Amino acid sequence: MTRVVVLTGAGISAESGVPTFRDSDGLWEGHPVEDVATPEGFERDPMTVQQFYDARRAALETVEPNPAHYALARLGEALGDELVLVTQNIDDLHERAGSTGVVHMHGEAYRAWCTECDRRWPWRTTLVDDPACPGCGARALRPDVVWFGEMPYEMNRIAVELARADLFVSIGTSGAVYPAAGFVQQARKYGARTLELNLEPSEGSFYFHEARQGPASRLVPEWVEDLLASRD
Ligand code: BJW
DSSP states (O other), X not given: OOOEEEEEOTHHHHXXXXXXSOOTXXXXXXXXXXXXXXXXXXXXXXXXXHHHHHHHHHHHTTOOOOHHHHHHHHHHHHHGGGEEEEEOOOSOHHHHHXXXXXXXXXEEEEEEEETTTOOEEEOOSOSTTOOOOTTTOOSOEEEEEOOTTSOOTXXXXXXXXXXXXXXXXXXXXXXXXXXXXXXXXXXXXXXXXXXXXXXXXXXXXXXXXXXXXXXXXHHHHHHHHHHHHHHO
């Protein structure tokens, strides 16, 4: 039995047309990241941040999963509970490709969080118009995503899975953001083999036993085929 933990980042959705975060100009679709992905930025200018997430939520309606998402769904079908798929992405492309039980450690674009009653709701429309919370009626909804300085979701579960993993695979992430960037070291400490699949070497590439460079739409299906063939 091989227990596999896969971590995905923005690079896996890039070929579907979802922009990554760290382009060469250091801006995130024209916004400095600290203006739109920190609680302080939201406090300072909630309308800009809500508009930014409303636009990204709407843009997700126009994109489709790519062969990398489908390959991971196929792997999930074959491995069942032996695969844990953790994503930093807030899009739902893994689910649309057929993956189940995806751990969204940085939250989800299609969810809203009421900071008044602390309940979370499926949300597909806009938040910039300050709608009332369906539970308590307060006008205190924000995107249910994890900003800098906030605690990512399901960290205890992820730590347990990294400690049990035989194989840790990181796909399409720059390794610039913690705690996800530290998962490779956690997994290695407990004896997992580690593999990076990324367009270019990430910031933490040297922590991996092996790093392959190329587009996720090619590398991920190839790796999945190899892994499934080795189990036959
Ligand atoms: C392709 C490709 C293709 C392209 N095929 N590949 C100093 C030192 C260490 C840590 C800190 C520090 N100061 C502060 C911190 C902590 C901070 C942090 O890491 N800051 C860094 C800037 C240093 N982290 C936090 O605050 C986190 N919370 C926290 O630490 O709580 C305390 C804690 C401690 C210990 C345990 C538990 C908790 C919270 C981080 C929240 C990040 N939030 C965001 C926004 C989410 C919502 C949204 O989407 O809007 O998450 S920021 C953004 O970055 C987003 C992403 O998930 C995240 C990572 O980005 P990702 O996915 O790696 O994308 P890119 O663009 O960076 O890279 C894409 C890669 O794909 C590139 O390498 C390309 O080459 C590649 N690629 N096309 C394959 N076709």
